Amino acid sequence: MAVGRADLAVVRFIVEHDERSGRPFALEELQIVHALLDDPRLTLGELSNITQASDVATRSTLTRLIEGGIVESRGDGRGRRYTLTASSYRQLSTKAGYVRVRAFDSVQQEQMVLTYVRSHGSITRREAAELCSISSDAAKTLLVGMRTRGTLEMRGERRGARYELASQSD
Numbered sequence: 001m002a003v004g005r006a007d008l009a010v011v012r013f014i015v016e017h018d019e020r021s022g023r024p025f026a027l028e029e030l031q032i033v034h035a036l037l038d039d040p041r042l043t044l045g046e047l048s049n050i051t052q053a054s055d056v057a058t059r060s061t062l063t064r065l066i067e068g069g070i071v072e073s074r075g076d077g078r079g080r081r082y083t084l085t086a087s088s089y090r091q092l093s094t095k096a097g098y099v100r101v102r103a104f105d106s107v108q109q110e111q112m113v114l115t116y117v118r119s120h121g122s123i124t125r126r127e128a129a130e131l132c133s134i135s136s137d138a139a140k141t142l143l144v145g146m147r148t149r150g151t152l153e154m155r156g157e158r159r160g161a162r163y164e165l166a167s168q169s170d
Contacts, residue, residue: 029070069087
């Protein structure tokens with residue numbers, strides 16, 4: 001049986017966690033941290049498969065990790081994804097990892113919105129929230145930002161507002 005090399009940053013992270021929290025890192029917690037290092041945006045179902053635990057048990061483990069400042073969640077409902085926090089990335093000596101994960105989120109969201117608008121002609125705040133797995137407020141911020149930068153134009157008001165590609169006037 002082959003054994004992987006020791007990752008000293010992860011060992012240090014676990015030892016510091018144990019000292020700080022006064023309790024040992026649980027196996028499921030370690031599995032989740034390791035999985036999120038490999039794939040920084042996993043869903044509850046994906047993490048349940050990795051830990052081979054029920055969604056309820058995995059959600060409980062995730063709650064402990066979130067309360068401990070190790071993991072954070074993004075999105076709502078079935079689209080909710082989990083990632084390590086900035087401080088976790090810092091302690092694991094992969095500072096750029098957090099920025100890479102978070103920075104790509106907004107870029108990917110904008111690209112998804114643009115693709116949707118090109119395919120369907122327009123998008124509402126609710127559609128953007130569902131498409132990007134973000135809250136309604138985050139969708140509003142995303143769409144307003146794209147409007148401010150001249151990428152999208154808003155048609156209508158309040159609940160009837162739709163966003164379309166900005167007309168190109170040269």
